[in-house]
Amino acid sequence: MVENNELRKVGLKVTLPRVKILQMLDSAEQRHMSAEDVYKALMDAGEDVGLATVYRVLTQFEAAGLVERHNFDGGHAVFELSDGAHHDHMINVDSGEVIEFIDPQIEKLQREIAAQHGYDLVDHNLVLYVRPKS
Amino acid sequence: MVENNELRKVGLKVTLPRVKILQMLDSAEQRHMSAEDVYKALMDAGEDVGLATVYRVLTQFEAAGLVERHNFDGGHAVFELSDGAHHDHMINVDSGEVIEFIDPQIEKLQREIAAQHGYDLVDHNLVLYVRPKS
DNA sequence: ATGAATGCAAAAACTTTGCATGACG
DNA sequence: CGTCATGCAAAGTTTTTGCATTCAT
Numbered sequence: 001m002v003e004n005n006e007l008r009k010v011g012l013k014v015t016l017p018r019v020k021i022l023q024m025l026d027s028a029e030q031r032h033m034s035a036e037d038v039y040k041a042l043m044d045a046g047e048d049v050g051l052a053t054v055y056r057v058l059t060q061f062e063a064a065g066l067v068e069r070h071n072f073d074g075g076h077a078v079f080e081l082s083d084g085a086h087h088d089h090m091i092n093v094d095s096g097e098v099i100e101f102i103d104p105q106i107e108k109l110q111r112e113i114a115a116q117h118g119y120d121l122v123d124h125n126l127v128l129y130v131r132p133k134s
Numbered sequence: 135m136v137e138n139n140e141l142r143k144v145g146l147k148v149t150l151p152r153v154k155i156l157q158m159l160d161s162a163e164q165r166h167m168s169a170e171d172v173y174k175a176l177m178d179a180g181e182d183v184g185l186a187t188v189y190r191v192l193t194q195f196e197a198a199g200l201v202e203r204h205n206f207d208g209g210h211a212v213f214e215l216s217d218g219a220h221h222d223h224m225i226n227v228d229s230g231e232v233i234e235f236i237d238p239q240i241e242k243l244q245r246e247i248a249a250q251h252g253y254d255l256v257d258h259n260l261v262l263y264v265r266p267k268s
Numbered sequence: 269a270t271g272a273a274t275g276c277a278a279a280a281a282c283t284t285t286g287c288a289t290g291a292c293g
Numbered sequence: 294c295g296t297c298a299t300g301c302a303a304a305g306t307t308t309t310t311g312c313a314t315t316c317a318t
Contacts, residue, residue, distance in 0.1 A: 052285085057298095075307085106240060110240070110262055118267055121262055130251070132254075151273080209282090
């Protein structure tokens, strides 16, 4: 079971809820899920995990670097499994679909802009809201 | 009173709460304020406006294009007076200070990236989290 | 006068926390 | 076995909504 090693590697005790949540994030059709999404998916799968535990575990996973938390517009946070490689997001405003992309030029420009203002870039958040070409 | 015309121009009835909130956004030391910030500032100024009204009015102002709503990390939304010219934000993670910037190259790249994926860029959200150069 | 805006309080949505029970190493 | 994790329910935050009253035109 790959998940157990993932958990041990980051120093988290291997418990059933943690394993189930990790598997759910890995196998779900949608890569970006809210805590509620994960909770409902687990319920549908017959797994009995409390919503509070989902929140706690996702927060721990974030701290451990296993998942990333995004605050897209709309009040609630969504989580996605980290895949090591950084990427940004594009949201199709018509369908809600989330598209991931990477652009080295933009990454570089961001570091340069921060530097121009006398700062080091720690993190960034870029979301493009798009619509199919007319 | 300039504020009254601003309101009439966007088709909003000129009421005391709306005028006060607009003035507060215009005169406040901090350009980016949460609904709670605006509410407290009004209370401190001796103005008696309900928090629910602040939320309602800010939402109307946003719909009218008078203000912009940002969902920076941290749960609550912040609002700023629109100044016509688009700009992005840089947040000093040590101090919480918000710096505004514009970079034509980044704007252009974003449109190109959307186009490469077959989309038109409708809007975007870019926040750099930075720290003073070490 | 009349329809819209406000204030209050209640509710809603999302997330966190306290505490007794149960599971991991 | 001791400690940490879980579940439940209660509480916290932020934002929205219902409704009677007040205000703008």
